[in-house]
Amino acid sequence: MNRAILNATLAGAFVFVPSICWTQSWAQDQGRPPAPPALVGMGLPEVPPEQVGMSKQKLDRIHDALKQHVADGKLPGTVVLVARKGKLIYADVTGFQDKDEGKPMALDSLFRIYSMTKPLVSVAAMMLVEDGTIQLTDPVSKFFPAFKGQQVSVARSDNELARMSYIMVAAEREMTVQDLLRHTAGLAYGEITVNTPVRDAYTKAGLYLAGVRDYDARELTPAEEVERLAKAPLAHQPGTVWEYSMAVDLLGRVVEAGSGKRLADLLDERVFKPLKMRDTAFWVTPGRISRLAQPLAVDLASGQPIKVIDVSKEPKNDSGGAGAVSTAADYLRFSQMLLNGGQLDGTRILSRTTVALMTSDQLGSRIATPFGPGELLLGTPGYTFGLGFAVRPGGGIAGVPGSAGEFMWAGYAGTYFWVDPKEELAAIYMSQAPSPIRAYYRKLVKQLVYTGRPPLRVSEGHVRASIGFAMT
Numbered sequence: 339m340n341r342a343i344l345n346a347t348l349a350g351a352f353v354f355v356p357s358i359c360w361t362q363s364w365a366q367d368q369g370r371p372p373a374p375p376a377l378v379g380m381g382l383p384e385v386p387p388e389q390v391g392m393s394k395q396k397l398d399r400i401h402d403a404l405k406q407h408v409a410d411g412k413l414p415g416t417v418v419l420v421a422r423k424g425k426l427i428y429a430d431v432t433g434f435q436d437k438d439e440g441k442p443m444a445l446d447s448l449f450r451i452y453s454m455t456k457p458l459v460s461v462a463a464m465m466l467v468e469d470g471t472i473q474l475t476d477p478v479s480k481f482f483p484a485f486k487g488q489q490v491s492v493a494r495s496d497n498e499l500a501r502m503s504y505i506m507v508a509a510e511r512e513m514t515v516q517d518l519l520r521h522t523a524g525l526a527y528g529e530i531t532v533n534t535p536v537r538d539a540y541t542k543a544g545l546y547l548a549g550v551r552d553y554d555a556r557e558l559t560p561a562e563e564v565e566r567l568a569k570a571p572l573a574h575q576p577g578t579v580w581e582y583s584m585a586v587d588l589l590g591r592v593v594e595a596g597s598g599k600r601l602a603d604l605l606d607e608r609v610f611k612p613l614k615m616r617d618t619a620f621w622v623t624p625g626r627i628s629r630l631a632q633p634l635a636v637d638l639a640s641g642q643p644i645k646v647i648d649v650s651k652e653p654k655n656d657s658g659g660a661g662a663v664s665t666a667a668d669y670l671r672f673s674q675m676l677l678n679g680g681q682l683d684g685t686r687i688l689s690r691t692t693v694a695l696m697t698s699d700q701l702g703s704r705i706a707t708p709f710g711p712g713e714l715l716l717g718t719p720g721y722t723f724g725l726g727f728a729v730r731p732g733g734g735i736a737g738v739p740g741s742a743g744e745f746m747w748a749g750y751a752g753t754y755f756w757v758d759p760k761e762e763l764a765a766i767y768m769s770q771a772p773s774p775i776r777a778y779y780r781k782l783v784k785q786l787v788y789t790g791r792p793p794l795r796v797s798e799g800h801v802r803a804s805i806g807f808a809m810t
Contacts, residue, residue, distance in 0.1 A: 381614060381671045387427040387790065392420075397790040401430045403782060408433035413752075413779070414634050415443035417666040417768040420787055421674060422761070428790075436632040446667065447631045448617060449768045450646055452553060452660045452749035454669065456586040458618070459658035460519055460726025461676075462593050462605055464692050467515075471596045474516040474725075478523070478588065481595040484568035485513065490524060491535040491571040504535050506571060513576040518589040519725040520700040524572030525583035529553060531573055539570035545584065551645045552772075553660040553750050555587065556653035563655055564591050580707045580723060582714055590658025601656040612685045613675055615668035620656045622649050622663055630663070633751065633770040640774055646751055660750065666766045669755055673764040676745075677757045696725040697745045697759075712736055715748050716784075717777045738781050739788035754780040761791070 387394045400418055407413045415433025419426065431443040466472045479485040489506045496503050513523035528537045528546020540546040543566035545555050555563060567588055573581055590601045597604050602620045610618050622630055633644040649663050671682060676697075680688035688696075699722040701707060711728035712721030720736025721728040727745035730736060746756035752769035767783045 381667055382421055382424065382426040382674060384429075385425040385427060387422075390422040390425055390427060392422055392427055392790045394790075397428045397787070399789070400428070400783060400786045401432060403786060404430075404432045404779075407779070410638075411634070412638050412773070412775075413769055413771050414632065415447075415769065417443060417445060417447060417449075417766075418783060419666045419670045419766045420790075421670060421764045424674065424678070424762070426670075428787075435629070437634060438632070443631070444629070446617070446629060446665055447768070448622060448626060448629045448663050448665055449631050449753055449770060450649055450749070450751045451662050451664050451669070451753045451768075452647075452751050454664070454747055454749040454753050454755060455657065455662035456659055457726045457747055458605060458609065458662060458672065459586050459590050459593065459601065460696065461609060461672075461688060462601070463515065463519060463589055464688055464696060464725065465608055466593060466596050468689060468692060472515055472592065474514065474519070476515045477512040478514065478518065478592065479512055481592050482564050482568065484565060488512075488524075488568070489571045490575055491533050491573060493533065502534075504533070506535075509572060510575050511577065513572075515589070515592060516700070516725070517576055518585040518592065519696075520723050521580055521583050521585050522574075522577050522701070522705055523583065523585045523588070524574045524576045524579075524581075525567065525585045525588065526573040526581055527553070527583055530582060533573040535571055536573045543567075543570060545570070551647065554647045554657075555584070556647065556655055556657050556661055558655055560591055560594065560655045563587065578706060580701055580705055580710065582711075584659055586726075587655075587657055587659040590656060593658070601658060609672075609687060610668075612687060613668075613671050613682055615664070615671055618662060618664040618668045618672075620649075620661050620663070621652050631768075631770045633772065637771070637773045644772060646770065646772065666768045669753075669768075670764060670766050673755055673757050673766065677759060677762065677764050697727060697729055697743065698724055699729055699731055700724050715746070715754075715777065716781055718781075721746075738784050740784070748776075748780055750776075752776050752779065754783065756784065763787070 387397055404416045408415060414437050415435055418430045420428035431445055433443050435441045435443045435447045488509045490509050491504050492507050494503050494505060517523035526536050528540035529552050531537050541548050544558055545566060547554055594601050627650055633646055637644050675682040675687055676693055679690035680686055680693045701722045710719055711723045712718050715728060716738055718737035721730050727747050730740050730742060730744040732742045741758050741760035743760055744756060744758040748754040750772050752771035754767040757764045765787050
């Protein structure tokens with residue numbers, strides 16, 4: 339690229355959408371088509387932040403903070419959307435969709451959402467529960483008999499040799515659909531687990547591509563994935579320990595077995611199309627590939643080359659744990675549906691009671707969490723797990739703002755969402771930055787969104803007449 343053109347692009351790479359108004363003239367100056375009205379609205383009605391008790395001035399700090407990190411070479415670019423009370427109040431882009439090409443980020447850029455696929459598949463599974471097709475207490479062997487009689491790799495400390503060894507013991511019970519939804523099945527991720535025999539088995543089976551690419555088992559057919567997961571030892575007795583895992587990949591196979599449909603087709607039919615999530619899928623078609631966001635070549639924090647999944651071609655299996663692509667707007671509509679108790683724009687996806695079950699604590703005191711959901715995602719305790727999401731049981735403990743009942747999840751490549759029913763808030767953060775410090779950006783955006791909620795002033799009419807009611 340001509341250096342003069344590149345410098346001009348760099349100068350214009352930081353785009354801010356003040357009060358939801360997409361800067362049409364900027365887009366035209368850069369030779370990009372202006373965003374259509376439907377895109378500007380992101381599928382939700384737009385209002386000024388102050389109309390729903392938020393501060394535009396304080397929300398603008400999100401852009402300023404992220405812009406600096408892009409300028410420092412730590413992030414390629416970002417998209418942030420915030421909605422309150424069902425209204426879009428903040429839409430912002432910074433940096434590049436593709437820095438190597440000098441292509442600026444856009445509101446409709448596509449992102450590899452990795453583990454933010456899990457909530458989508460969890461919703462699909464719960465739809466089948468509502469249909470009566472599956473039950474939470476069903477053993478996985480009901481759908482795949484190979485999961486009967488599994489072995490568990492148990493660690494033993496050898497004091498004499500000062501090392502850890504492992505023995506195989508029989509599983510005391512079978513894993514269930516509920517275990518898959520809440521990551522208590524005894525499965526693992528080769529990228530994370532410290533259980534050596536499990537990691538080695540996943541590597542040999544092609545479930546973990548050590549040194550090649552993380553979180554990518556899409557070169558296996560569904561049948562191969564099921565067979566190899568069933569043969570690998572479990573890392574824990576089912577139902578005893580929360581360990582983040584390939585459980586939702588297997589849940590996707592259960593959804594396929596129960597419905598008789600490919601996972602991508604079922605989600606498209608029953609979730610994506612009804613919610614008008616037009617850009618969410620398991621691969622990107624040629625007509626949309628120009629909108630795919632790309633990471634930086636090298637992560638500044640670790641100095642390591644960045645490797646992400648290839649979503650330009652149809653995968654051999656639709657990875658329920660890490661395979662989808664989406665836009666911030668699509669995922670905001672999905673989040674708003676959950677915030678609304680299972681429906682959006684008159685279309686019901688799940689019952690209110692099912693959403694309540696999914697966003698309730700499913701671990702309790704009986705299931706160990708040596709490294710909990712909040713520590714994994716945000717580097718802080720204070721979260722338990724429901725059926726597809728991390729759930730915040732109380733206002734305290736966690737080192738980030740939020741409310742009891744809040745639920746959230748994130749993706750390996752730098753995506754994040756959370757829903758706060760008490761504050762009637764849904765927020766989406768998208769980037770393609772699978773850096774070791776990605777938790778920092780989740781916390782940064784979360785902190786800045788909540789500081790955009792100023793103290794209530796009775797004189798402005800932001801409180802109800804009832805005495806003691808503190809929220810608008």
